[in-house]
Amino acid sequence: MSAAGHRTDEASTTVDVRPDAALALRLARKAFMAGERVDLQQLAATLDVDRTTLFRWVGNRDQLLVSVLTSLADPTLRGAAEAATGTGPDRIGRVVGLFCQSLIDATYYHAFLQRETERALRLITTKASPLQQHVVAGFERLLEQERDRGHLDPTIPLPDLAYLVVRIAESFIYTDLITGEQPDAHKADVAIAALLHGSQHR
Structure with missing residues (x-):
C-alpha cells in the first residue's frame, strides 16, 4: 500500500x-x-x-455524533481504568474522577456542549441514548472486575449500580450547564467511592 x-x-x-x-x-x-x-x-x-x-x-447527524462520542469515550474510560490505583470502591471512584477530568479538560468537548447544549445533553445523558448505555456497560464491567477480585460486594444489582455511577458522574461533569457551578471531577471521585462503600453488604 x-x-x-x-x-x-x-x-x-x-x-x-x-x-x-x-x-x-x-x-x-x-x-x-x-x-x-x-x-x-x-x-x-x-x-x-x-x-x-x-x-x-x-445514519443521521445524531447517530453520527453518537458514534464519534462513543469512539472518544472508549479510550478515555480505558485510560482512566489503567491509571486508577486502589481497589474496590476507591478504585472505581478514582476511575470516575479521572474519566470526568478528561472530559472537563477536553476543549473540543466543552465547545460542543456550549455550541449545541440541548442536543449534547440529549445524546449524552438520557437513558434512551446509545452512548449512555455504552458508558454504563463499561462501568458495569469495571464493577464486575472488582467484585470478581473480592473487592466489592454490593447489595444493588450491578446494572443498576453502574447506571447510578454514570448519572452521578454526569451531574459533576455537566454541572455548569445544569446549575451554573464549575464542574468538579474530585467531587465525583468522592461521591462514587462513598456510594459504593455504602452499597456493600455488611
Whole structure:
C-alpha cells in the first residue's frame, strides 16, 4: 500500500481505495476534535458521495455524533481504568474522577456542549441514548472486575449500580450547564467511592 492510498500490481495498474463508513467516521471525529461543527453536507462533499450514501453509512447527524462520542469515550474510560490505583470502591471512584477530568479538560468537548447544549445533553445523558448505555456497560464491567477480585460486594444489582455511577458522574461533569457551578471531577471521585462503600453488604 503506497502513501497515496493506491495499490499497484506488477502491471502498474492502480486501484482506487474508495471512501467508506470508517473513513466518514474518522473525518467526522477529526472535525469534532478540532472544535468544529460536524456537518453532513460538508462531509459528503469531502468524501465525494451523495447524502443518501452517507446516510446509509453513518445514519443521521445524531447517530453520527453518537458514534464519534462513543469512539472518544472508549479510550478515555480505558485510560482512566489503567491509571486508577486502589481497589474496590476507591478504585472505581478514582476511575470516575479521572474519566470526568478528561472530559472537563477536553476543549473540543466543552465547545460542543456550549455550541449545541440541548442536543449534547440529549445524546449524552438520557437513558434512551446509545452512548449512555455504552458508558454504563463499561462501568458495569469495571464493577464486575472488582467484585470478581473480592473487592466489592454490593447489595444493588450491578446494572443498576453502574447506571447510578454514570448519572452521578454526569451531574459533576455537566454541572455548569445544569446549575451554573464549575464542574468538579474530585467531587465525583468522592461521591462514587462513598456510594459504593455504602452499597456493600455488611
